[in-house]
Amino acid sequence: MNREVLQKINEIKEADILVGVPSYNNARTIGHVVRAVEAGFAKYFPDRKTILVNSDGGSTDGTMEVVHNSGIDDFRSILFSHTTSSFLKIATPYHGIPGKGSAFRTIFQIADALKVKACAVVDSDLRSITPEWIELLIKPVVVDNFDYVAPLYQRHKYDGTITNSIIYPLTRALYGRRVRQPIGGDFGFSADLARFYLTQNVWETDVARYGIDIWMTTSAIANNFKVCQAFLGAKIHDPKDPGSDLSAMLYQVVGSTFDLMSTYADAWKDMTGSRPVPTFGFHYDVGLEPVSVNLERMIERFCLGVRELGSVWKDVLSRGLFEFFTDLTASSQEDFAIPDGAWAETVYSFAVAAHKKLLNREHLLRSLTPLYIGRVASFVKETQESSAVEVEDKIEALCRVFEEKKDSLRRNWD
Amino acid sequence: MxxxxxxxxxxxxxxxxxxxxxxxxxxxxxxxxxxxxxxxxxxxxxxxxxxxxxxxxxxxxxxxxxxxxxxxxxxxxxxxxxxxxxxxxxxxxxxxxxxxxxxIPTVEHLIDKMFLYLPNIFIGGLILILGYVLSNFLGRAALIAAVNAGIKSAGLIGRAAKYTVFLLSCTMALEQLGIGKDTIIIAFSIVFGGIVFAFAIAFGLGGRDFARDYLEKRLKGDEKKDEINHL
CATH class of the missing domain: 1.10.287 (Helix Hairpins)
Structure with a gap:
């Protein structure tokens, strides 16, 4: 932490609630996030000392200036009655590996230094955040003594495909807790958990990048912290940079999940089945904008991968599974389908290969991309006419297959 | 007598x-x-x-x-x-x-020369082995990157990366052994430069239409894009 921040911490001394906002070139959207947080503090925690911390990755578009200048000028326009409470802000650049994880680390350090009782982190590109999010992420910690509040969103059926096809089914099957959005990005957590995170030696790994979300969730579950989830409504955020590399994203998120499997092998090996976690918030349906998908191109990418990467996968996938994928390349688009069983087996095979170091880790994880695209194409094809509830049922069915096939993972792990 | x-x-x-x-x-x-x-x-x-x-x-x-x-x-x-x-x-x-x-003086002389040459053989062999391992690694990395970028000739790119690195290591090994020092470097430069030149001509002439179609698609956005948010 730089001298300016330390000075500010010395001035503030202590706070009750902290909300962290990691950012990188989010000047367009962060103002709305800051106002939502301020309104949330005023509406739900008027008698508490609250603080917003913006941890920035060196933005060049004036993100930090927007944070400093944003705020609610007239509370009467949004609240009938309110108590004037202190709303403190710290905006600071973080140090370390560029990425969301490093930004979170700075937030945890400030939370620890200020001895806060509850924290939350929210993304800076959110367009759908409301003051209620702050209540939903913080109150379970303050009132019900939960340590970790995961988000629960209403999302488009093709939104969050890494979550739906890999991370949620895998995390649920492994650790036996049904946290629906383990890499949601917006979380609430207790001071104890923030301190626990700080003591972990992971800040030079992929956790410092995209891997932070799954690491926070898995660490909380595997270390028996009290976990719940809160329904936040729709998650609408700025469209991601189209140039952002899918294989890099997959490599960091899936790689972190696989690493955690090795770290917490004792926690998942004996776990069978899964159970729900307490859920807060009022459920409602949200109209979501349609998502455009180029199915033909996705299937082409899958076929290209199967044609070219056979030599890479030969020690990873079973012969039967590889033959199945090879046969699939010859099928028509109408018949194209990767069933839940084959997909679960694929994910487990890659997890075992990563654990046994059968191949260079980066090559292994990046080579999963075409198979993942194939699975997404299969899912899109299967759910083209399905409603949100039907899609959720299909994801539930996939999770059960992951749970059923967990024995094969246990057998092949050691 | x-x-x-x-x-x-x-x-x-x-x-x-x-x-x-x-x-x-x-x-x-x-x-x-x-x-x-x-x-x-x-x-x-x-x-x-x-x-x-x-x-x-x-x-x-x-x-x-x-x-x-x-x-x-x-x-x-x-x-x-x-x-x-x-x-x-x-x-x-x-x-x-x-x-x-x-x-025996002749044998001694030969052995002396051989001993002086031995380090070159050892280093040359080492360069060759390292070159082989590195060429496999980089070839595979290029192949996976090309597949993930959706390039249809990904296999060709992977093999090209692999053989280029191995060829380079062979050149270095032969140079270490002192076999046709200048000739090998010149030959390598000609072969490598020739390949690049051939590609340039092939893309410039043969791929003119393809390049135009590709740029048109990219700039006009004819291709239906994916809006999936993976995370």
Whole structure:
């Protein structure tokens, strides 16, 4: 932490609630996030000392200036009655590996230094955040003594495909807790958990990048912290940079999940089945904008991968599974389908290969991309006419297959 | 009599003296060769056990070295091959020492030259092995990157990366051995430059229409885009 921040911490001394906002070139959207947080503090925690911390990755578009200048000028326009409470802000650049994880680390350090009782982190590109999010992420910690509040969103059926096809089914099957959005990005957590995170030696790994979300969730579950989830409504955020590399994203998120499997092998090996976690918030349906998908191109990418990467996968996938994928390349688009069983087996095979170091880790994880695209194409094809509830049922069915096939993972792990 | 002595007896006496001087050396050399053979067999046994204990075969499997051996018709494992090399190195070392012990000037001169050249052979071999491992690694990385970028000729790109790196390592190894130093560098430059030039011409002339179509699609956005948010 730089001298300016330390000075500010010395001035503030202590706070009750902290909300962290990691950012990188989010000047367009962060103002709305800051106002939502301020309104949330005023509406739900008027008698508490609250603080917003913006941890920035060196933005060049004036993100930090927007944070400093944003705020609610007239509370009467949004609240009938309110108590004037202190709303403190710290905006600071973080140090370390560029990425969301490093930004979170700075937030945890400030939370620890200020001895806060509850924290939350929210993304800076959110367009759908409301003051209620702050209540939903913080109150379970303050009132019900939960340590970790995961988000629960209403999302488009093709939104969050890494979550739906890999991370949620895998995390649920492994650790036996049904946290629906383990890499949601917006979380609430207790001071104890923030301190626990700080003591972990992971800040030079992929956790410092995209891997932070799954690491926070898995660490909380595997270390028996009290976990719940809160329904936040729709998650609408700025469209991601189209140039952002899918294989890099997959490599960091899936790689972190696989690493955690090795770290917490004792926690998942004996776990069978899964159970729900307490859920807060009022459920409602949200109209979501349609998502455009180029199915033909996705299937082409899958076929290209199967044609070219056979030599890479030969020690990873079973012969039967590889033959199945090879046969699939010859099928028509109408018949194209990767069933839940084959997909679960694929994910487990890659997890075992990563654990046994059968191949260079980066090559292994990046080579999963075409198979993942194939699975997404299969899912899109299967759910083209399905409603949100039907899609959720299909994801539930996939999770059960992951749970059923967990024995094969246990057998092949050691 | 005197002439007979000088013509026949003296040379035989000199030969006898030389034999007296040479025979112990010969016997010592033979003994050294035999010791070398026995020691070589022991070294092979010891190395085989040691390398198996450190799981060299597992590692060579992992890095694709075993696969490369299999492709070139070598069926033995890396630990067997290495221990065999160590055995012959031991035997050859003893043979060289034995030959030096004979104190024959021509042989001594040849051995001296060979000893001076040995480091070059060792470094050349090392460059070649490292080049092979690196070419496999980079070839695979290029292949995966090209597949993930959706490039249809991904296989070709992967192979091109692999062979370019290996060719470069071969050039470096030959340069280290001092074989046709300048010729090899010039040949490599011509071949490599030629490949790049051929690609440039091929893309410039043959791929003109493809490039135009591609740019049009990119700029006009004809292709239906994916809006999936994966995370």
């Amino acid at each position: 005197n002439i007979l002595d000088r013509i026949i007896v003296e040379p035989f006496e000199r030969l006898y003296e030389k034999l007296l001087f040479f025979l112990p050396n010969l016997l010592t050399s033979l003994l050294l060769v035999m010791i070398g053979i026995f020691l070589g067999i022991f070294v092979k046994w010891a190395f085989l056990r040691l390398l198996r204990a450190v799981n060299l075969d597992g590692l060579s499997q992992k890095f694709g070295i075993q696969e490369a051996f299999a492709r070139s018709g070598i069926k033995e494992s890396l630990s067997v091959l290495t221990s065999r090399v160590m055995k012959w190195l031991t035997i050859i070392t003893f043979i060289i020492v034995a030959m030096q012990n004979l104190t």
